[in-house]
Amino acid sequence: MTGKIGVLLVDDQELIRVGFRMVLEAEEDIEVVGEASGGRAAIEETARCSPDVVLMDIRMPGLDGIAATQSIVQRHPQTRVLVLTTFDLDEYAFGAIRAGASGFLLKDAHRQEMLAALRAVHRGDAVLSPRVTRTLLQHVSPRLGTPAADEGGRLAALTERERDVFLAMARGMSNIEIGESLYVSESTVKTHVGRVLAKLDVRDRIHAVILAHRLGVAGDPLV
Incomplete structure (x- = not known):
């Protein structure tokens, strides 16, 4: 690595990955080290490029983000997973947390929110808001x-x-x-x-x- 936060982008929609890449690569301390369009590819890419953080979509055809998260966390404990979801009550997102993800992020989050969440997860200091944490615990x-x-x-x-x-x-x-x-x-x-x-x-x-x-x-x- 180069001292930057290495990020692997995982989403089955190419335009979503392109958008995230543009945002992330504009930051001096972040580097996109790989992309994957599905869960199996995410596992393979994690083994190949050893990212610090995986930005993981949940709902994907084939192997979904929950199963991919569980495999990555077990095989690469040094890698953090930040899951992406369309709304904050998504059962899939809570399943990913239980599988070992370090937090979740709404896909419509503002640019600075995404960057702050990614950096927080990287340093092991991820903090969800009390409202979201309470909802998570209820689930x-x-x-x-x-x-x-x-x-x-x-x-x-x-x-x-x-x-x-x-x-x-x-x-x-x-x-x-x-x-x-x-x-x-x-x-x-x-x-x-x-x-x-x-x-x-x-x-x-x-x-x-x-x-x-x-x-x-x-x-x-x-x-």
């Missing part, structure tokens, strides 16, 4: 099941401050908001977040939120 919670013993045991590895950060993340708070509530700097929060994710063995914030609700320690509901 996945009934299917979470009883937490495994080792999941509960992971909490014991957290320090008191790390647990505070974990619970704040579960409530949908951003790094800035967490810093303000705990009276620490944003950089300190980022350090704590990294340690929390590592100790809990979760890929990113969104999966930490799901784990918190799975364990029943999320506290106040998101508003």
Whole structure:
């Protein structure tokens, strides 16, 4: 890689890929390293070009984005997947989150929203709005099941401050908001977040939120 964020574009519509490529390649810190028109091609291209982030369409003929996401996450844990959907209540998008995607983005999102989401997912700092996070949890919670013993045991590895950060993340708070509530700097929060994710063995914030609700320690509901 060149120090830029390498992005793989996956969409069965060529015009959509062209539009995204034009937007992304106008940014100095982003490079489109490949394209794919379907799920199987996305898996092959990920193996070939090792992207940092896959911008993944969900509804595609053949192998859909959910199955492709699951395969990519399992085979290439260093690669993040940001799924594309047409509306924020799309069951397919929630399925992709459960498969290991790091977040989802509406196809009609503004240019700056897309760029911010991509950069956030790349740095492992993806934050969905409380409304979207709440909706996500409403969809996945009934299917979470009883937490495994080792999941509960992971909490014991957290320090008191790390647990505070974990619970704040579960409530949908951003790094800035967490810093303000705990009276620490944003950089300190980022350090704590990294340690929390590592100790809990979760890929990113969104999966930490799901784990918190799975364990029943999320506290106040998101508003």
